Amino acid sequence: MDIHAELKQAICKVNPGIDETKITPEATFVGDLEMDSLSMVELSLAMEDSFGVTLPDEELAKLTTVGEVAELIQSKMGA
Amino acid sequence: MASRVVVTGYGAVSPLGVTADTTWQNLISSQNGIDTIKCFDASTFPVKVAGEVKNFDPVDYMDPKTARYTDRFAQFAISASRQAIEHSGLVIDDSNRYDIGILIGTGIGGTHSMEEQVSVLNSRGPMRVSPFIVPMMIADNATGRVSIETGIRGFNLSLVSACSTGTDALGIAYKMVKHGELKAALAGGTDAAITPLGVAGFSQAGALTKNPDPCTASRPFDSRRDGFVIGEGSGVLVLENLESALERGAPIFAEIVGYGATSDAFHITQPLASGESAVRAIQMALKDIGFEEVGYINAHGTSTKLNDASETRAIKNSFGSRAYDIPVSSIKSMLGHMLGAAGALEAIVCCKVIEDGIIPPTINLLNPDPECDLDYVPNQAREKRVDTVISNSFGFGGHNSVLALRRYL
Secondary structure (H helix, E strand, O other), X not given: OOHHHHHHHHHHHHOOOOXXXXXXXXXXXXXXXXXXXXXXXXXXXXXXXXXXXXXXXXHHHOOOEXXXXXXXXXHHHHO | OOOOEEEEEEEEEEOOEOOHHHHHHXXXXXXXXXXXXXXXXXXXXXXXXXXXXXXXXXXHOOOHHHHHOOOHHHHHHHHHHHHHHHHHOXXXXXXXXXOEEEEEEOOOOOHHHHHHHHHHHHHHOHHHOOOXXXXXHOOOHHHHHHHHHHXXXXXEEOOOEOEOHHHHHHHHHHHHHHOOOOOEEEEEEEEOOOOHHHHHHHHHOOOEOOOOOOOOOOOOOEOOOOOXXXXXXXEEEEEEEHHHHHHOOOOOOEEEEEEEXXXXXXXXXXXOOOOHHHHHHHHHHOOOOOOOOEEEEXXXXXXXHHHHHHHHHHHHHHHXXXXXXXXXXXXXXXXXXXXXXXXXXXXXHHHHHHHHOEEOOEOOOOOEEOOEOOOOOEOOOEEOOOOXXXXXXXXXXXXXXXXXXXXXX
16 A cells, blocks of 8 residues: 555545645645644544554644654554 | 614525525526425435525635535535625725624524534444534534635624524624624525435424425415425625715615514414514514505515414504505525525515515415415516515524615615
């Protein structure tokens, strides 16, 4: 599974109309992608659907970039 | 000192069009906006028809992300508000944003979103419920969103009085502008409750017609009427104090000259048969201008047995023998009942009646009911210059609300 591609798709689903070129591993959710706390919870639900892993709010809250979240998913899926 | 209050703009989304003008043109051409229910599968429902808004794309009025996280009832309000502001030419900036209020009510709120998320809750559990559900379903999301979209920062209130909501929102906004609390207000109503729960609920209460024929389902004042047709949409008006409107050279479509509201203290769904409290509301609305001038009554006219008879009684008890000389019509014959939006759209129609000198008809009125014997402008619009009108709205819970509008002179 291409985690980056799936994650990008989940981000797009949660943020209709977003400029997809902004979704890079370095992009921050709050700053670059203009996501608020509600959108972050919505994204975690979308990621559960895409990856079949649960990402607790506490863990997700520590992460700021797309790349960091991809790593977390990777580690959860590998576990 | 009290100010005069004028209507300087309006916008609408209805089963007969996604603008006020299209809706009006269709109304005066006796067009029917009611059709078989399409927005969900109603095959197991006893009710088959509704007045659905067609060809409404929220992205025409807001960005895609806002559209996704905004319930349909609030999307309608954003669209109607944008149209109303554009129509009035009102520019919202730092010089006035705290002087303008938003009072857009809703009868039901975000039931589309709520029903969807209740299903998620039941099938997948609490951890799968959308974090957006509360803002999407609560009644004030329409006014909150309109504030965000327009930059208006004054008084902001969503009020609920069932099917009187639109008229009450306008009435309260009128009073606030009249008494100097606000220079202007965006006021009206919005609803989108053509959902499985909305239709089943109104149907079980015996309020909706089970007539499957969209062409005859809504027939206010006809002896064969047997319930209302649920509709949806929004109406929003810009009310403004006369001085500010004149100062900025705003278009003036009508003046609001009275508002009356009472309650029945009787039953949670039925109106008081005598219409006594409705008469009081009419009297309150006309206390400053008198009964003699009224040249048109936009009826609540839901097409239920009880409403149309008690409303007719109330009109007769208010106007005496002159009741027979005043045209009374129900546009719900063409739109269905837009619930909390109904009174607001009807106020817009009252402005158009004054502007254009045309009275929209009550369609499907073919079998006279001895209990309903007024001039309901059957089936065909009528040309007539009218200077003063009233619009009646009544709601579950026993609300009686009446707005009086007059040609601005």
